[in-house]
Amino acid sequence: MEGRPTVLFGGESPGTGFAVRTVLTNPSTRPGLDLPGRVRMVGGEFPVPVGHVVLGLVTRVEPADGSDGYLEFEFARVRVAGAVVLEPGERRDVAFAVPMPWELPVTVVNGLPRLNLPMALRTEVALGPDLDRGGLTGVFVHPLPSQERIMSTFDSLGFTLRQVGLQQGRLPGVRQTLPFHQKIGYWAAPLYAGPFTEIELTFLAGPRALEVVFALDRRLALAGASHYSLTRFRVPHTDVDHLNWVEVVDSWVRHAVARHAAVRSGAREGPALSESVNTNRPPDLPPEGEGITGTAGGEGGI
Secondary structure: OOOOOOOOOOOEOOOOOOEEEEEEOOOEEOOOOEEEEEEEEEOOOOOEEEOEEEEEEEEEEEOOOOOOOOEEEEEEEEEEEOOEEEOOOOEEEEEEEEEOOOOOOOOEEOOEEOOOOOEEEEEEEEEEOOEEEEEEEEOEEOOOHHHHHHHHHHHHOOOEEEEEEEEEOOOOOOOOOOOEEEEEEEEOOOOOOOOOOEEEEEEEEOOOEEEEEEEEEEEEOOOOEEEEEEEEEEEEHHHHHHOOHHHHHHHHHHHHHHHHHHHHOOOOOOOOOOOOOOOOOOOOOOOOOOOOEOOOOOEOEO
16 A cells, blocks of 8 residues: 555545545454444535455564564454445445454453554555545453463463564465564473473464464573474364363473474474574374364374
8 A cells, every 4th residue: 555645544635525434343253253343424515436445454463584674564454335426415324344363463352452463454445546544442352262272371370471563474384364473472481490491382273173383492692593483283272161271281292392492402303494493303284185184182183
């Protein structure tokens, strides 16, 4: 949308009296749900041709190269209305239900919105070849039940939340639909401290299951170096209420720590990856058309 003037959310188009306002039924949502609402357009002093009404989710992410600043990403665009002409003073409501991607990052962590994770719905109303206006309204993404259980279990096991962010790019060997991924970082709990100092979670949900990627890191301050490893797990959505989450998450962490320690010692080191990530075997690739297999408490694999 670069180079195109943008009608502010809830504002008027200068010189026409035309106004547009987007209202969400509930600004809180979860991955995989529909986000309902309506776009209200009000005609101005004379007939106004509207080319289209398009909605798109917008967020900002850290650049993949680690440079300062943020990149704006618009994704999940949905056309909710085509060409219409609004007569003077006419009011027209366009109802919508925008499907939320399953990989939608969580912006509400431990019950609190993260101010560094802005998520918004952009309203784009085309009023003519030289006027394409867009406005933003905030969206709050709450975790899925499985994501919430995992994060609360990390707290109960003694991990300390360090930071939550979004990064451009894809993780190696992981099938993703969005061009960025979320990182939920924790300081290591005393129970597991030693082989690593930090652990990051990335949630990649799908219609049937949640995939969890663990990234472990131990920085060597004097050498200015770090060692980084990935381990993947999978849990079906239907198992959420039937698992002992402390046992499951503890087994995941212990398995990831064992792999991390093996790679750190040079045992069965995997191939070099462009993201400077080492694993003790090649990254798991999901079977064609099947997603990633594995069960709760087990490592994702073929």
